[in-house]
Amino acid sequence: MHYFTRKSIVIAAGGVFFAILPLLAASFGKEYLVSLFSRILIYSIAAVSLDLLLGFAGLISLGHAAFVGVGAYTVGIFFFHGFEAQPLFGFIPGSENGLIVFPLAMLISALFALIIGALSLRTSGMHFIMITLAFAQMTYYFSVGLEKYGGDDGLSLYSRNSFPGLDLSRDYHFYYLCLILLFLFLIFIYRLVNSRFGLVIRGASSNSRRIQALGVNPYHYKLACFVIAGAGAGLAGALLANQTEYVSPGLMHWTVSGELMVMVLLGGLGTIFGPVLGAATFLLLEEFLTMYTEHWMLYMGPILVLVVIFAKRGVFGLLAGLERRHD
Amino acid sequence: MTDHILQVKALCKSFGAVEASRNIYFDVCRGHIHALIGPNGAGKTTVLNQLSGDILPDGGRVIFDSEDISRIKPYLRAAKGLARSFQITSVFENLTVEENLALSIICHNGHNFRFWKNCLKDKDVQDHLPDALMRVDLTEKAKQQAKYLSHGEKRQLEVGMALTGKPKLLLLDEPMAGQGAGGTVELSKLFQRLKKTLTIVLVEHDMDAVFKLADRITLLVYGEAIVTGTPDEIRQHPEVRTAYLGED
C-alpha cells in the first residue's frame, strides 16, 4: 500500500496545521485567528455535509442553510427556555447542556431534512434545485415569524453551552471542540462513502437507470443521504449558534446555501476533505479582500465564475493531484 | 408440456402515431437462448424494454415464471430474477471495475443500510467478487475506473454485473455490437457456458452469431412477431426470406 501518496500528505499536513493553529496564533500574538479558524471549522462541517449530497449523491440542494439554521435555532430556543425557566410547550424543559442540545440539534435538523427530502426527492434535476431553494425560503420565513424568539431580529444567547470538562467561553476550548467534531464527522463521512450504503449512493448518482436494473429503488438511499447531510448541517448550526452566541433568520438566507455550495466547489467536489480547504479558502479570501475593499464580492463573483469554467478540480484537487470525480 | 419461463401475450405499445409493438405473442423455454431478430425499426429494443420494465406496455401481458409482471417497476423485476444489459453499454462510469461488480453483488444480497464497514471488505463481496471478476476476465482491471475500459471490456463488465444476481433470465440488447471478431467469439463462448444455469433473451444484429447460438428465434417486422421457431425453421420460412434475409 502507498501510505505516502500526495493526497495523504496534503490531508496530514492540513490536520497538523489545524491542530497547532492556536499555538501558532498565540506565538504570533494574533489570537483573533483562533476565532476566525473556529468559523472555518464550523463551515467545514456544513460544507462536508453538503458535499455528501453534491459530490456523492448527485443531489443539487440549494437549501442546505435551512438545516444549519434549524440546528442553530434548536440551541437558541432551548437556551431561551432554560434561561427563562419556562418549559417549551409547557412541558419540555430548556437546557444549555451541550451534551443534550447538540444531539437534539442534529436530530431536529434531520427531521426537517426527512420531511423536506421526502417531498423534494419526488422531483429531480432542475426541479429539485428550485424545490430545495423554496423549502429553505419557507424555513427562513418560518423563523422570521417566530416572534417569541426575536422574529426578524433573532435571539441572543447569554453564554455558550456547557460541556463537561470544557469551558467554551474560552476560545481555545471552543476551537478544539470544533476541530474534534469536524474530525469525527470527516471519519464518519469517509467511512460512509466507502460503505455498502455509500457504494449504492455513488452508483445511483452515476447511473440511475442502471441501479434500478440491479433491483434497487434509489429513493430511500437518497432520502437517507439527505437526512444524514441535514444532521451534519444541524451540528454546524449548533456550533455556529455557540460561536456567535446569537441566532437569526439570516443564517438560513439562501445566499448562505449558495456560499456553502461555493465552498464545496472551491475545495473540490466529491473529495470529502476538499470542502474543508474550500471553506478555508472562501472565508480567508473574504477576510483578505475585505481588508482592501468593502466591495469584495465584486471580485469574488468573477473568481467564482472563472473557477467553475476553468478549474473544477478545486483547491484540494490541485494540491492532491486528484482527477475529477464527475464529468 | 414445455416449461416456459417467459410468456408474452398480446403486447402492444405506441409512441404517438407509431405502433412499436403490435399484438406480440411469443414464449421462451427455460434454459434456451432465445433471439429476437428483425430489420432496423422492427421494435426489438422496445420489446426488450417492456420485458425489463423500462417501458410499460399499453396493453398485453408479460408473464415471468407464472407471474404477471406487466406493470411492475424495473427494480422489482430485477429482484424476481430478471436481469438486463443495455444496447448502449451501461456501467457505473465513475466507479472502478471492482466497485461496479461489488455494487451489483450487494444489491442482490440483503439490505444496504450499512454505513460503516468498507464495502469491499463486506462478507458478501469478499465471497463473490473474485469469481465475478474471473467469470468475465477482468481481474487485472479491478482497480481501474470503468470509464477507461475499452468498449469490449465494458460489455464484459456489464454482463458480469448482470450475472452477479444469479438471474433466472438474462436480457441482452445487442451484446455483440461494436465487438471485434475475437470479442464475438469470446462472448459466444461465455453465453454457451451461461446457458447451463440460466435462460437468455437477446436482441442481435450479427446473424451468424444468432444462428449459431440461438435455440429459438422470433422474427419481428414493423412491430409484429411474424414467426417463432428453431434456427432451421426460421431459415426455411418464406416470410423470413422476403422480410429480412432478402434485405441482408
Added chain:
Amino acid sequence: MLLLAEQILNGLQLGITLFLMSAGLTLVFGIMQVINLAHGSFYMIGAYLGATAFAATGSFFAGIAAALCGSALAGMLVEFLVLRRLYYREHLDQVLATFGLIMFFNELTRMIWGRQPLFMNPPSWLEGSIELLPGLIYPVYRLAVIATGLLVALLLWFLFSRTRLGMQIRAGASNRQMIGALGVNIRLLYTLVFGLGTLLAGLAGVMAGPILSVESGMGESILILTFVVIVIGGIGSIRGAVVGALLVGLVDTLGRAFLPMIFRIFLDNAYADGVAASIASMAIYILMAATLIWRPRGLFPAHG
C-alpha cells in the same frame, strides 16, 4: 367586498410582474436547459437604469427605453461571455457560476448607486388614483402596470403562435433535438432568447421601481418567487408561467391581506398577526409543495 376587489387587483399586478419574469426564465430553462440564478439581476439592472434615466431626463419613456436596452444588452453579453460555456455542463456548474454573477451584479450596483435605496415616483401623468367602482379607488400607475403586462402577454402570444421565430422557440422548448433538425442557427437563437428573457425581466424591474424601492439585492426575492411560479407551472411552459404567475400573485397578496383577519377570529390580536404573517409568507411555498405532491412536473409539463 371593496377590499377584496382591491386586493385582487394587487394580486393581479404582482402576478403580471411575475409573469414577465418567469416567461423569460422558463424559456431559458426549457430551451437551453440552463438554470440561471442571475435572472433577478436583470430585473435589478432594469430598475436601476430606468430610475436613473427617468431622473436624468424627466421622461418616463426614456427610463423604460434605458431599462429595456440595458437589460437586454447586459443579458446578451452575459450569455456570450459566461452562459454559453455552461450549456452542456452540469446544473451544479450553472448554479455556481450564476451565483457568482449575482454577487458581481449586486456589488456593482452598490458601488455605482451606493447602499441607499433609490426611490422612483410614477410619472406625473400616471399619478393619482381613479375611482373604478363606487368606493373602489385604485392608483392609476398600478392599473397601467396591469395593462402593460397584459399587452406584453398578448404580444408574446402573438410572437409564439403566429411568427416563425416563435414557432422555433416553442419547438425548442418542448423538444431540444428538433430545433437542431430544423436547421436553425442555434447559437444566435439562444442569444436572442436569452436577450428576450432579460428584456422582459428589465421591463418588470422598471415597472416595479415606483412601487417598491430600487435597491441592491432586490432581484433575489423576486427570483425565488419566479422559481415557485415555474415549478408550479412546469418548466419550459409559457402557459404554465401564466397560470403559475397569477396563482402565486393572488395567493401571496390575498394571504397577506386576509389571513390576519381570519386568524383574529380565533386568536388574540397580537398573536394572530404574527402567526398569520408567517403563514402568509409561507403560503406560496405550501401551494408549491402541494402542487408537486399532486403533479411532480408542474401543472403544464412542456417536455412530453
